[in-house]
Amino acid sequence: MVNQINKGTPISVPLEKLFLDPNNYRFIDNSNYVRINNVEILSERIQKRTRNFIQGKGIDGIRDLVKSFKKNGYLHVDQVQVEKINDESYRVLEGNRRIATLKYLKEQYIDSQDIGNLKQELFDNVPVIVYDSGDTVSHSIIMGLKHINGNKKWPPLNQAQLLKDLRENENLSEDDIVDSLGIGKLKLRKSLRALKLIDLYKNSDYGDQFSTPMYAIFEETVNKPNIREWLEWDTINDSPISNYRLDRFFTWISAVQEDYNYDDDDDDNSNDYEIVDPIISKSSEIRDLADFIQDDKAVKAMEEYRSVSQGLILSDVVSKNKLDGSIDVIDQQLSITSRFIQYSEESHVESLTVIKDKIDSILLNKKGASISINSPYERHKYYSHRNNQYSLIEIFKYKKLQNIKLEHLNRVNIFAGKNNSGKSSVLEAIYLLTRQNDIYSLLDLYKRRGKLNSLSATWFEKQLTEEISLSGIFESNNTSVEIFTEDEDENDEIDKSNYLKTLLIESKFNDQELTTKYLLQDQGKSKSFFKKIQIICDSYLSSPFSQQNKENLSLLYSKSVEDKSINKIIDFIKINIDNNINDINYVDDLDIPRFLVDHKNFEESVDLSTFGEGVQRIFYIALNFAAAKNGILLIDELDNAIHYSLLIKFTEFIQNLSEEFNVQVFISSHSGECINAFIENEYKNESLSFYSINTEDVMNQKINYFPGKDYEKFHSVLGADLRNI
Known part of the structure; x- marks a missing residue:
């Protein structure tokens, strides 16, 4: 003492x-x-x-x-x-x-x-x-x-x-220290272990990178038994034994040099390299690492893609533990439910039916019914605020579009053409260019294009027949996306029993290059590999079928409430369509997201789907603007289900929202009335660009540009054919 x-x-x-x-x-x-x-x-x-x-x-x-x-x-x-x-x-x-x-x-x-x-x-x-x-x-x-x-x-x-x-x-x-200072023995030992590990780090090749905030990483490391075990921690000397694993760990918490070899015929046979950020930069990532540190496959994936999240998501151990835990919780809650089932009402029965359907869906997915298209990863943005937009887009290869150049892009860009002329393909190509290496946006696009409730791996494989090649200039930044498939070599360490194809996305924004690798496999075993998902800006694609995509409804509504555009949308509908509507609210009742309309003629709120398709279409299109703030909105077949008498007012409303939320808009239509409406609303024609699409002749594909002030020329080119489609 x-x-x-x-x-x-x-x-x-x-x-x-x-x-x-x-x-x-x-x-x-x-x-x-x-x-x-x-x-x-x-x-x-x-x-x-x-x-x-x-x-x-x-x-x-x-x-x-x-x-x-x-x-x-x-x-x-x-x-x-x-x-x-x-x-x-x-x-x-x-x-x-x-x-x-x-x-x-x-x-x-x-x-x-x-x-x-x-x-x-x-x-x-x-x-x-x-x-x-x-x-x-x-x-x-x-x-x-x-x-x-x-x-x-x-x-x-x-x-x-x-x-x-x-x-x-x-x-x-x-004992003397803890008694004198009134601290716990665990805190003392953890502090001494952390300093010992820090001293080893300072004496390593990476020691010059140590900084005070890193202490939390070392403290969390020594506090995790799984990581100490992986480092082969000596309990007698209270320090790690395995120098190889220790050095490997140090590469995870340090900025390291990645070498790139030139071709063998390069004269000087020199090496070029890039300094890449640490895989682990905060203590919370150490806690995630501890969950899969003993899973060598997951650790290798983390190292290859320099992402703790990638290791976490690919770890069989973590996934199984989470599944075990969730099943235990379900079992416990079902036991409680069974004890009180005599008190159930009709609403409880409905809720249980929904839960049963979810369990059936899970069991169906286990048999390989669908691909998951919901990303568990954060999307990083190159731009959150901007003054300019796309000034140029080139579609080298996308479906039947080849070597198409879109110049003179404006605040609102309208693409006109006959059915099956490629209007929707133009919007999809712009969307994919904006989403860069986001594999989940690509999967969602194919699901919506096929009008599917779920995306089958075998169906998706059959769609991957042609390469996609896109480029553009966004705020003076050069950007490109290449999407193609390849087959894995037989010696690659993958499970070939369910393997179908490998999809690659290579994106570039100025000097930053990113690659996403997607192993398409049956039986629900498809996996994605990437360092991070990077998009240019927020972007949304709205089509006559996108309102069936329930995943985004909560986000769209909350953004509209946050930026107060929801009130303007409801006011527009009240003034121009139905003045008996009081309000429209989003609910997630029984886990089924939907919109309920408070209407003067109904005692209780009714589902938005009970109103005309035109009201629904206007509401869903306008709802996108707040979520696409400082970004891109693509509206396919704008005129679909909207009565021509509303088009002049609605097109002006779209132009107003695009300015308020700083959104660059791309619109497709085959309706002459819809295209005329943008001119007849007399709202800032100088902010419009018109494009006519002619892709009937594969050898002579072209898109003609007309500025808003030259609409008469554009109108004469389209002629009666367009209006009579």
């Missing part, structure tokens, strides 16, 4: 005889810190450097104390603790910020600056507590009580260093 702590001797000391401690624990996480020996403490150079550490940039590190001293004077709330260096000099052990503040204010006073209510007499008589210079244990314990278990805690790294010094330099036992 530690001896009773020395309480020290109170005296008063002139400020100039108090020297700041250059080895204070608060400095050890400063990149410029080096330990100073006792001989150098009195050096003017060392004292100046120490003051700079404490004061920070300007006086940010002591600004609060400067204000307090000026307003309240010097309050004896916390004692300044010192030890004697010689007969006239004292090293500050506790209270370095207060002494640094007094030194700053003394200079201000000498320079005739205002020091407020602080008494200048204090500079000659600073009250301190003197400790014996050899009693370092008492001093360390006092600091620990305040900065580890007290109300003025240091950052975790600084706390850990003090605990290490007590254990190794002062030779205190674990």
